[in-house]
Amino acid sequence: MKKTLxxxxxxxxxxxxxxxxxxxxxxxxxxTLGVHDLFNVLTVFVEDNxxxxxVILQGxxxxxxxxxxxxxxxxxxxxxxxxxxxxxxxxxxMVSRHxxxxxxxxxxxSTLLFHPYRKVAVKVExxxxxxxxxxxxxxxxxxxSFLPIYRAKEVRLFPLTFNDFVLTNTVHIQPDEISITxxxxxxxxxxxxxxxxxxxxxxxxxxxxxxxAYVTFQTWEVPYFEQYHPPSEYQQYxxxxxxxxxxxxxxxxxxxxxxxxxxxxxDK
Numbered sequence: 001m002k003k004t005l006x007x008x009x010x011x012x013x014x015x016x017x018x019x020x021x022x023x024x025x026x027x028x029x030x031x032t033l034g035v036h037d038l039f040n041v042l043t044v045f046v047e048d049n050x051x052x053x054x055v056i057l058q059g060x061x062x063x064x065x066x067x068x069x070x071x072x073x074x075x076x077x078x079x080x081x082x083x084x085x086x087x088x089x090x091x092x093x094m095v096s097r098h099x100x101x102x103x104x105x106x107x108x109x110s111t112l113l114f115h116p117y118r119k120v121a122v123k124v125e126x127x128x129x130x131x132x133x134x135x136x137x138x139x140x141x142x143x144x145s146f147l148p149i150y151r152a153k154e155v156r157l158f159p160l161t162f163n164d165f166v167l168t169n170t171v172h173i174q175p176d177e178i179s180i181t182x183x184x185x186x187x188x189x190x191x192x193x194x195x196x197x198x199x200x201x202x203x204x205x206x207x208x209x210x211x212x213a214y215v216t217f218q219t220w221e222v223p224y225f226e227q228y229h230p231p232s233e234y235q236q237y238x239x240x241x242x243x244x245x246x247x248x249x250x251x252x253x254x255x256x257x258x259x260x261x262x263x264x265x266x267d268k
Contacts, residue, residue, distance in 0.1 A: 025123060026121035026122060026123045026154075026156065027122055027123055027124050027128035027150075028044070028046055028073065028121070028122055028128070028130065029046070029119065029120065029121045029122075030044040030045050030046040030047075030053075030072070030073075030119070030120065030122075031044070031045045031053075031055060031116075031117055031118065031119055031120075032044055032045075032116055032117065032118045032119075032120055033045055033055070033072075033116050033117075033140070033141065033144070034116035040076065040077045040078070041074050041075065041076055041077070041149070042074070042075045042077060042152075042155075043072060043073075043074055043075070043140075043144050043147070044072060044073050044074075044075050044120060044122060045070070045071075045072045045140055046071040046072060046073070047070070047071050048068065048069060048070035048071070048072075048140060049067070049068065049069045049070075050068065050139075055117065055140075055141065056139070057167070057170065057171045065136065065137055065138055065139065067135075068134075068135075068136045068137070068138075068139070069132050069133065069134045069135075069136070070132070070133050070136060070140045071130065071131065071132050071133070072133065072140055072144070072147050073122070073131075073147055073148050073149065073150060074144070074147045074148070074149040074150075075122055075124075075149075075150060075151075075152045075155070076149060076150065076151045076152060077152050077155070078151055078152070080153075081151075081152045081153065081154065081155060082153070082154040082155070083154075083155050083157065084154060084155070084156045084157065085157050086156050086157055086158045086159055087159040092157075116168065116171070117164060117167050117168060117171070118157060118158070118160060118164065119158040120155055120156060120157055120158065121155070121156040121158070122150075122152055122154070122155055122156075123152070123153045123154040123155075124150035124151060124152060124153055125150065125151040125152070125153045126150055126151065128150065131148050133146065133147060133148075159229060160227055160228045160229060161228060161229060162228050162229065162230045162231060162234065164228055165225065165228035165230070166241075166243070166247055166248050169181050169218075169241070169243055170243055170244075170245065170246075170247055170248075173216075173243060173244060173245045174245065175245060176214070177214055177215075177216060177244065177245065178214075178215045178216075178242065178243070178244055178249075178262055178265060178266065179215070179216045179217070179218070179242070179243045179244070180198065180215065180216070180217045180218075180240055180241070180242055180258060180262065181217075181218050181219075181220060181240070181241040181243065182194050182217070182218070182219045182220070182238055182239075182240050182241075183219075183220045183221075183222060183225045183234075183237060183238060183239050183240075183241070184219060184220075184221065184222065184237055184238040185221075185222045185237045185238070186221050186222070189237070189238055191219050194217075194219060194238070194255065195217070195219075197255050197259070198215075198217040201215065201259045201262065201263075202215060204263075205262075205263070205266065215262055215266075222237055234251065236253055237253075238253065238255075239251060239252070239253050240252055240253070240254075240255060240257075240258040242258060242261055242262060242265075244265075249261075249265065
C-alpha cells in the first residue's frame with residue numbers, strides 16, 4: 001500500500017513538473033484583445049492596476065486613468081510563428097485575411113486566435129523583458145498605442161470555454177439593450193428564416209414598446225460555437241441565447257419562446 005502511494009505521489013510530481021516546465025518555456029501569458037489595425041498584430045493583455053489580470057468590460061471610471069498602468073504587448077505574427085492548440089497539441093496554420101473574413105469551416109480553429117478574450121501563452125523571438133506602460137490616458141481596450149512589440153516564435157492557445165462565448169457576446173452590449181444570439185447548423189437550417197423572425201419581433205416591439213429599449217440579433221454557425229466547448233445541454237440546435245450587459249439571461253431551443261421572453265423583459 002505504501003509503495004503504491006509513493007508511486008502515485010511521484011507520478012503526480014512528474015506531471016506537475018512537466019506542466020510547470022512547459023509554462024516556463026513561454027515568456028508571458030495573457031488574454032488576447034484581438035487584432036488591432038494590422039491583421040497580423042495581436043494585442044495580449046497581462047494585467048493592469050484597475051482589474052488585475054481581468055479585463056473590465058463595463059462600468060469603469062474614466063477618472064481612474066490619471067495613473068493608469070498596464071502590462072500588455074503587441075505580438076507580431078509571422079509566417080514562421082507556430083500556433084499550438086493546447087487542447088489537442090495540434091499545430092494550426094495561420095490563415096490569410098481573405099480566409100478569415102470568408103469564414104471557411106476548415107479554418108475555424110485558427111481564426112479563433114483572433115477572437116478577443118482568449119487566454120494565450122507567447123514565446124518571442126527576441127530577448128524578452130517584462131514592461132509596464134505608465135501614465136496612459138485611456139483604457140487598454142481603447143488605446144493600444146506605444147506598447148512593446150515582439151515577434152512571436154510560438155503562440156499557445158488555451159481551450160475556450162462556454163464562459164468565453166458569453167463574454168464575447170456580452171462585451172459590446174449597451175445599457176437597455178437585449179441581444180439574441182442564435183446558434184444554428186448551416187447543413188440543416190437556414191439562417192435567413194431567423195432574420196425574418198427577428199424583423200417581425202423588432203417591428204412588433206417598436207410599435208408597442210418604449211423605443212429606448214432595443215433588441216439586436218446575431219447568428220453563429222455550429223462549428224464556431226463548438227470551439228467554446230459548450231455543456232451538453234447547449235448542443236441541440238438551433239439554440240437561442242438572450243443576453244444583456246450583465247451576461248446570459250435565458251436560453252431556449254424555440255424561437256417563439258425566445259421572442260416571448262424578450263417581450264417580457266422589455267415590459268418590466
